[in-house]
Amino acid sequence: MTGTNHAVDRTRVLTGDTPTGRLHLGHYVGSIENRLRLQEEHECYFLLANLHAFTTRANKPDEIRRDTIEIVKDWLACGIDPERSTIVLQSEVPAIAELTWFFAMLLPFNRVMRNPTLKTEIEAKGLGDQYPFGFPMYAVGQCADILVFRPAFVPVGVDQVAHIEMCREVARRFNQTYCAVDPHTEDEDHPARGGVFPVPAALVGRVGRLIGTDGRQKMSKSLDNAIFLSDTPKQVKKKIGAMYPGQSRQPDEPGDPDINPVFTYAEIFIEDTACVADLKDRYRRGDNIGDGHVKAAVIEAVNDLLEPIRARRADYEKPGGDDLIIDIIRDGTARANTLAEETLWRAKEAMRLGFWRRSLGAAT
Ligand code: ATP
Numbered sequence: 001m002t003g004t005n006h007a008v009d010r011t012r013v014l015t016g017d018t019p020t021g022r023l024h025l026g027h028y029v030g031s032i033e034n035r036l037r038l039q040e041e042h043e044c045y046f047l048l049a050n051l052h053a054f055t056t057r058a059n060k061p062d063e064i065r066r067d068t069i070e071i072v073k074d075w076l077a078c079g080i081d082p083e084r085s086t087i088v089l090q091s092e093v094p095a096i097a098e099l100t101w102f103f104a105m106l107l108p109f110n111r112v113m114r115n116p117t118l119k120t121e122i123e124a125k126g127l128g129d130q131y132p133f134g135f136p137m138y139a140v141g142q143c144a145d146i147l148v149f150r151p152a153f154v155p156v157g158v159d160q161v162a163h164i165e166m167c168r169e170v171a172r173r174f175n176q177t178y179c180a181v182d183p184h185t186e187d188e189d190h191p192a193r194g195g196v197f198p199v200p201a202a203l204v205g206r207v208g209r210l211i212g213t214d215g216r217q218k219m220s221k222s223l224d225n226a227i228f229l230s231d232t233p234k235q236v237k238k239k240i241g242a243m244y245p246g247q248s249r250q251p252d253e254p255g256d257p258d259i260n261p262v263f264t265y266a267e268i269f270i271e272d273t274a275c276v277a278d279l280k281d282r283y284r285r286g287d288n289i290g291d292g293h294v295k296a297a298v299i300e301a302v303n304d305l306l307e308p309i310r311a312r313r314a315d316y317e318k319p320g321g322d323d324l325i326i327d328i329i330r331d332g333t334a335r336a337n338t339l340a341e342e343t344l345w346r347a348k349e350a351m352r353l354g355f356w357r358r359s360l361g362a363a364t
């Protein structure tokens with residue numbers, strides 16, 4: 001950190017996952033790979049967005065609690081290092097809830113409801129008009145999740161880019177409204193001109209949107225189309241084996257790899273590009289290649305990727321594993337609260353709400 005008032009640490013990173021289920025391959029290629037790279041050089045905060053999970057599963061608190069722990073196991077199994085990165089439990093960072101309230105005043109209601117990410121989610125999850133008030137509110141809350149850490153980057157999948165855009169808007173608006181930042185100021189200059197918040201950039205992963213095993217929607221925890229990082233070799237085989245290849249053909253009939261989602265996986269997960277090119281070529285020509293053959297190659301590649309992750313995960317599945325996870329979350333959240341409280345204080349001062357400073361009690 002530079003230590004200068006309102007200066008931003010350019011290297012800070014925030015991202016997170018909602019505990020609506022275990023992590024899947026879409027998370028891995030969309031965001032986790034980036035996190036592993038970023039934690040080498042940056043100050044990383046990884047948020048367990050457990051309050052957001054209540055937007056669609058308010059009646060399932062036990063599942064949310066279980067998935068919160070399971071996601072941390074997935075992170076650690078992938079190689080997230082709690083010594084270098086800070087793992088944060090959203091529900092124990094009061095500054096996030098408070099900033100959400102502040103930001104809700106700066107975002108027009110219709111602007112929130114027009115957010116394309118929200119619209120897509122409402123449709124994909126079949127929420128109709130029955131979603132709670134808290135569902136659109138989570139889009140506002142996500143601005144607070146991010147900005148409370150004043151990060152430079154937010155590694156996300158493509159589906160989240162519209163949310164990040166809203167977060168960028170709210171950062172600009174806050175800085176203009178309460179910190180006298182000129183509206184013509186370039187995004188990167190906001191902190192230097194006295195803005196409390198940086199205007200953070202989305203960082204989309206190697207694969208912005210991994211398709212699900214249904215071959216239609218994005219792979220998603222809530223859509224029953226995911227290959228989980230913790231799936232057994234048998235489950236991976238079954239899920240990929242059951243994928244519809246987009247067409248019906250015999251091994252000696254020409255096929256179109258471009259409409260076959262199994263080939264999408266081949267391109268992403270088979271490291272040997274010559275092998276993928278050969279599979280595609282033979283498929284196009286109908287050179288004695290059945291769909292089972294392509295699937296077998298993909299199953300092997302996915303299992304190779306998941307094997308070391310499964311092995312590391314097994315360590316946390318032993319007795320006492322959950323306690324270890326809770327210790328990690330508690331330590332990370334305490335560190336995160338130091339930064340979050342500082343951000344909140346700066347925001348309150350800017351809003352003329354800075355009557356006195358407070359200190360949070362220690363975790364017990
Ligand atoms: P839910 O169905 O509950 O919304 P999800 O599978 O979409 O769950 P999130 O917790 O919403 O997972 O997303 C966590 C991060 O992973 C986000 O940055 C999101 O963009 C990214 N992500 C999720 N699914 C994919 C995917 N299929 N491809 C690429 N990135 C993804």
Ligand code: MG
Pocket residue numbers: none
């Ligand atoms: Mg999602």
